Amino acid sequence: MPHHLLPSPNTLPIKKTGRCTSTVDLRLFRFCKARNVKRVGELMCVDMLLQDAKATFIQVTVNVHRLKIFMHLFSAGSLYTVSGFDITRSSLNFKLSESPVSIRFNDENDFKDLTTQFHQFMQNVSGSAITMSFLV
Numbered sequence: 001m002p003h004h005l006l007p008s009p010n011t012l013p014i015k016k017t018g019r020c021t022s023t024v025d026l027r028l029f030r031f032c033k034a035r036n037v038k039r040v041g042e043l044m045c046v047d048m049l050l051q052d053a054k055a056t057f058i059q060v061t062v063n064v065h066r067l068k069i070f071m072h073l074f075s076a077g078s079l080y081t082v083s084g085f086d087i088t089r090s091s092l093n094f095k096l097s098e099s100p101v102s103i104r105f106n107d108e109n110d111f112k113d114l115t116t117q118f119h120q121f122m123q124n125v126s127g128s129a130i131t132m133s134f135l136v
Contacts, residue, residue, distance in 0.1 A: 023083040057097040
């Protein structure tokens, strides 16, 4: 398997706050749009629940100013590689996971969808396996 499709050896650094420069491969479990009821449902942010290779869940918040950059990529169940994010303490008022910290996107984020590459790779592997089984 190509190295960029393997689960990242880096798990989510859930014990420290600050800027994270490591790259982590994650699956988007769920996401929801937070709207301001007092301002006619104006979109404030998107909150997501991501899962790493060790099944650790962490909450991610993308504020409204960064949604234009990332919103088109969000799809539940998709795989992503994420780096350059901020790790902050979780809000006690609104928690999607038991993690004591959450992720916030910033101007230096790299957030790429790996789902298409992963599916193409799996199709190639599956095709090879089927061919091999007929030869045996």
